[in-house]
């Protein structure tokens with residue numbers, strides 16, 4: 001199949017590269033020339049495990065190309081995926097201007113039947129809006145619109161694309177559904193479920209999935225407070241809950257809150273949409289409020305131990321919003337560090353890969369090269385991102401390097417029982433009191 005992906009950001013680049021690897025001829029289009037020239041040389045513009053290798057392989061085998069010429073991208077392909085950004089507007093709604101621009105470009109350059117498929121997370125009704133825009137601009141345009149949302153997790157994006165939990169194809173056209181099914185037939189053969197729906201249902205499934213996962217996290221974070229009050233252990237509560245197959249074990253980890261480019265934005269957008277349609281939105285409002293408060297829990301814990309933090313030195317392990325990515329969008333670390341700086345704290349930080357991104361946003365931080373150097377002379381350590389390399393460190397060495405052996409473990413990577421010699425506090429671990 002000849003495929004064009006418009007928007008070569010996180011989602012677009014992963015989708016384009018994986019589609020090429022599945023044997024399709026892929027053109028990736030982006031307005032950003034510097035991105036295109038890097039990608040042409042096989043240099044990934046995002047950090048994602050396994051991407052560079054896959055990109056180079058498919059460039060070498062001539063299955064993927066990069067261009068800023070949207071016209072040729074549209075004209076040379078049968079299926080056009082839209083993966084441009086859909087950032088949040090002030091009111092919480094998604095900004096669809098890039099999607100609309102792409103629809104207008106398609107109307108201008110269309111030269112035969114095309115399937116226009118949205119990969120970006122777009123509000124319910126966007127598919128119909130795209131249809132209307134293209135029709136308004138070009139009455140003769142022959143096309144169908146499909147919603148084919150992407151469920152990629154950063155750090156596991158390639159694996160998630162190649163082995164999806166499910167593939168959602170929403171459209172009102174039988175022809176478009178058939179074409180989309182032919183793209184995914186190799187995945188169906190190996191048992192990956194494909195759910196065929198109408199446009200609106202597919203669009204809603206994406207928002208509902210992210211909002212449901214965020215709700216589970218906020219539920220556990222709210223319970224973590226009770227665990228501390230009554231002497232219960234949130235990690236064991238999560239195990240007990242997860243053993244019920246009706247609940248399942250995933251996305252039940254309490255911590256310093258969820259971040260990233262999707263959960264915060266999608267919860268906000270779904271909440272705004274519920275309100276717009278006159279439906280109740282209290283649940284998602286609570287999910288958001290709990291998450292905002294949770295980002296500050298580690299700081300509150302530290303202030304209970306050291307009430308006057310002025311001129312104290314605090315080490316932060318992990319800046320990325322989660323491990324295996326350099327992404328710091330909506331990262332709890334940003335809120336935590338800024339809050340500590342307001343109290344006059346001197347911050348030292350270490351992240352295996354996100355320091356470069358962090359330097360663009362956070363100021364007055366001393367960065368260290370490894371997890372040991374960062375704790376040297378510090379009055380406390382806050383663990384914000386659960387990078388694997390933090391799990392098996394020499395704790396005695398860490399303790400000796402610190403001025404005061406205080407650890408606030410925002411991701412519960414250690415067991416309170418193993419933390420002798422430290423003033424150690426996890427999240428929701430009533431047992432560490």
Ligand code: UDX
Nearest residue numbers: 007008009010011030031032083084085086098120121
């Ligand atoms: C984006 C959305 O934010 C997310 O909600 C959705 O699920 C998928 O698309 P992401 O891929 O992370 O996520 O966005 P980003 O990295 O910002 O990439 C968007 C790309 O589109 C950028 O490379 C940008 O240059 C490009 N773009 C944007 C265009 O090519 N044309 C435009 O008109 C606008």
Ligand code: UDX
Nearest residue numbers: 150151152153154251252253257258259260262321322
């Ligand atoms: C998410 C969805 O999982 C993915 O399907 C969608 O396409 C994009 O959004 P991503 O944002 O990459 O992916 O990360 P994810 O692994 O889902 O984690 C999101 C946030 O939740 C992180 O900040 C993580 O630390 C937090 N989290 C996750 C918890 O606090 N507890 C958990 O149990 C799981």
